[in-house]
Structure formats: structure tokens, C-alpha cells
Amino acid sequence: MHDLVLEDVRKSYGSVLAVTDVTLHIPAGKLVCFLGPSGCGKTTLLRMIAGLEAPSAGRLLLDGTDIAPLPPDRRGFGMVFQSLALFDHLTVGENIAYALHIRGESRDRQRARAEQLLEMVRLPGIADRHVSQLSGGQRQRVAIARALAVDPKLFLLDEPLSALDAKLREAMQIELRLLQQRLNVTTILVTHDQREAMTMADLIVVMGDHRVQQVGPPSQIYREPANTFVADFIGTSNLLPVTVEGGGSGAVRFNGAAVSVGAIPDGLTGAATLLVRPEELHVLPEAAAAAGGPNRLPATVTFVRDVGGTVEVHVDCHGHALIAESLRKDAPAVAAGDAVTVELPPAACRVLAA
């Protein structure tokens, strides 16, 4: 097992900044996910780790040794590309055994290893087939097998599932995660799909605006986002502009009304953002209930989205759109146009810098 440390890594193309100020620890045997919108620099970061781009500054330490000067062919990493990048002129078996072929291993060894890997990705007996004869999901598995052929020190995945349809993608996420845990290989996954990141990662690195925004386990990223960028990017968020009053009163003001919240970060005063996740927000059918308790605000239903298992109620609260999500059995009996009350449980209210 190998671990990787990035120290102050930066990459720019001329005057165009791709990614900067990246200091990270990728622990051995873990699956770390670089998550962010397109153009945030996550793929550039992965390509620097793979050796396909040279960092403009900073160090990449694999088990304590700087690997920045090594070309990609001497790093011993396995990478699955977004386009999969299979060799169309070779058979499935030859694709998988390519790294062994380059190392000069015997044909029998190559063949045996290819068969073994095909078994592992649950595609036995197709070694002699041509790559062009495979389905999307099969190509996917072949690309994964090829990257794992010589027990890579790091397993790098660049949006590997983006070409698959939704159902297959979800199944592959779980399968890939189980495979990674079984092989215990240090893995970095790049994705813009937060659901994929939540499913697979031990640690999520949220990236945005060319830098790291937050690092943490999936549940922490979701429950305790470090800033509005993370809160907005991960999951659905209700974000309200509020004002923090001085004196540590534990309350903020929204639209003139006091709203009590769980905790306010130290030193935060003035304009701030209040975050409430949709599943924490309650909609009470009666407009009159607004007067009946703390953290209750009057609102108007604008839309009800019933997706089967869950029901989303969209409301307008003083000109701000909010979404409340609940299980069907807990869903309030409301319709578009109804005057209602929304309740923000104090424990579910997080205050972030604006």
C-alpha cells in the first residue's frame, strides 16, 4: 500500500490558472474522490499525479519520495481514462496484458494474467474478442482490468463511468468500490457527480474555483459544509441570506425575524448564509401556525414534485425559494398556491460565511 502527499501543488498554462494551493494527503488503501464542477482543475490535478502534466510548482511525494521528475511510464500507476482509451487494434486480452507485454513477460504469463483479470471484473472468456465487439459496460471493465494488470501503486480514475447509462453507472459504482476495497489499492477518483462521490469515497476533496474547498468523509461534507460553495454543490441546499448579531446570542436575523441556530462559527458577524437541507425543513399546512412557535416562517407553495418515494414541496418565503423533502408517508397535504408555514429546526440550521 502506498500513500501520496501533495504539497502546494500549482498548475498554470501561461497566464491561465488551472489549479493552485493544493496540499493534500491521500492515505494508503483509501479511495479519495476529487469532486467539483467542470473546469475546477480536478482532472488537471489527477493528470499531474499520473505524470501526464508537469506541475508548475509544488511537490508530489509517493511514500515520501518526490515523483514529480518521473515520466508516466516510470511511475507504475494504473489509470482509467474518461474515453477509456482502449487500443482498438488489439484484442481484449492483448489490451489487458499490454503493460506485461511492454515489460517483456512471456506470452503465457500475459495470457494467464489477462484471464485472471477478466475473471476479476466478471467478464470471463472474452480475451480473444475484439475491442470493437464489446458493449459500453464491457469496455469499461476491460479498461479497469488493464489499469490493474501490474498491481499499480496508485489506481487513478478520470470520470470513468460518465459514458454509461444511469442504471449501469450506479451498479458499477458499487462494484468498483468493492473491488477497490478487496484489492486495498490507494485510489483517486475524479468525478463531477456528487452521488458517485458519496457512494464510493472514503474521503471527498471538494474542488471549485481552481482550489480545494473542503476535505472530509462524505457524511461530514454533506452535514458540515465549510462554505456556501460546498453547501451549494453537494446535495440540494436551501440557502438564505441572514445577518449575524454580535454577542453570541445564538440567533440570526432573517428578513427582520430572529431565527435560532445550532452554532455560529467564531468571529462571524454581519451578513452570512443560513443552510437548511431539504429533508430537515418542515412544511406545516396551516398558515396560522407561523405564530405558534420559534423558527416558523409564513410561505406560499409554488410547486409540488411527487417523484414516488419522496415528495418535494417548493415554497416561496419572502421572495426566497425553499425546498422541503419528505417521505411520501410524512408528506404534508398541500397544493400549489396554499399558504403554509415552514419550520426550520434550530439544530438543522448551519450558518456559513456569506
Place this chain on the structure above:
Amino acid sequence: MSLHQHPRGLRQHLPMAIPAVVLTVFFLVPFGIMVAYSFYHRVSGGFYEPAFELDNYARFLTPLFLGVLGFSLWLCGLAAVLCTAAAVPFTWFLSRFSPRGQTLWLVFILSVLSLSEVIIGFAWSTLLSRSAGISNLFVALGLIDQPTAYSPSFLALLLGMCFITFPYTVLVLYPSVTRLDPEVTEAARTLGATPLRTFFTVVVPSLRPAIVATLVLVFVFTLGVYVLPQLLGQPQHWTLSVFITDQAVYQSNIPFAAAVAVFLMLVSLALIGLTLLAGGGRRS
């Protein structure tokens, strides 16, 4: 009418009529006449009369003719291999330039096409000559003692052949090379291949159809070249095209020249067929 429908009736076929007529009148008819002439009987004094005899074809079985044929195939095959071997890496590097750099290089290469075979032949024979050629430069640099003539010679002829076909090979290879997915070569690199190994194990095999097309193109193109051998080669380097010109123009033996031309075409068609068969082997 949608573009995907096959044309029906006379009216819809009309746009095809002009190219069809031009092809028939200016290509098929002269070709038919030439095939007919190849069976005609030659009358001494430069004339011929209609006949159907195989005498012209029987003359192929002379050592002189077979020697010229063998040399032509060898020279053109060698030119095809050398020119393609130079063009594949060249086009590969070209495709990695900036779009602006690529355009400049392509314009420069295409400008060679504006030069006629005669001009290219004279330019190279001057460049390789003793009195004004590059050997004078070598003397100035102290590489050799005194200027020598590099032309006419086999190598001079080969060089000229490669020079004249190089722009075409780049043009044929360029679309395929630029369509190669850069991630494919990157994948090879991460799997342990050096840039050189990557080029030979991934780039070249991926370009196989284009490379075969290039080989065929250079081969056929150089088979038809008949000025360069006379300018850059010695008489023993004269190819079948020169031989045909000589028979038709100077010996006034039109039937024999026609027979050789037909034969040359059949031989090159057969070789192209074999190349395509071998080159297309593992495509699916």
C-alpha cells in the same frame, strides 16, 4: 427530395450525367483505344495496322524488358516504404503543433505541389551536381576534399521520387493522425511504454489503414513518374514509364508501348490488391 434517397428516374440522375460523360469520353474511350492498339500489328516506319495478335505481349519475355520491370517495381516499392517511413513520424509531430503552426507547415508542404516534375528534377540535379551542388558546401565545411557529383545516381533518383510524393503522403496521413485520441497514447505511457514504444505499439498500428493507403499512393504515383529518371538517373535507372515513352515517342512503336502500359497497369493493380488484402487483415 431527401439526401438519403437514391435518385430515381432520368431527371434525378441528370446531375451525374456530366461527370459520367466526361469520364467516358476522356478516360474510358482513350483507354479502350490503347487496349485495342496493344493488339495491333506494327508496320515498320512508324505505322501500325488493325489486327489481333499477341506479338506485342510476347515481347515482354525478354531479359531487357523483365529487367526494366523488376527495377521499376523495386524502385517504386522502395520509394513508397521510405517516403511513408518519413511521413508517419513527420505527420505525428505536425499534429502536436499549435493549430497555427500546423497550418503554416501544411501550406509550406502543399506549395511543393505547385512545382512540376520537370522543375523538381532540374532543381535536384543542380543541387546534387559537382559544380553547383551541396558537395561544395561539404568541402567548405571540411567534410570532404573536393566536390563530387551525386547525380545522376540511384540515390538521387530515389530522393527525387520521395520528394515529389512527400506532400501527398502527409495529406493522406494527416486526417487519421489528427483523429487519434490523445488519451490512447497517454494510456500506453501510464502502462509503462516509453514515447518510442508508444509510437510503435500504439500509434503505428492505429494508423495501419492510412499507412497502407499511403504506400499504395506513393507506389502508383512513382510508377507514373517518367521525367525524374531521365534527369536524376543513369540509363540503367530508367523505369518502365521511360521505356513506354521511348517506345511511343522515339521508336514510334505505338502497339508495343500500349501493350507495356496495359501490362504495367495490370501489375500495379495486382500489387495494390495484395497490399490492401495484407493491410486490411485484422480490421473488423
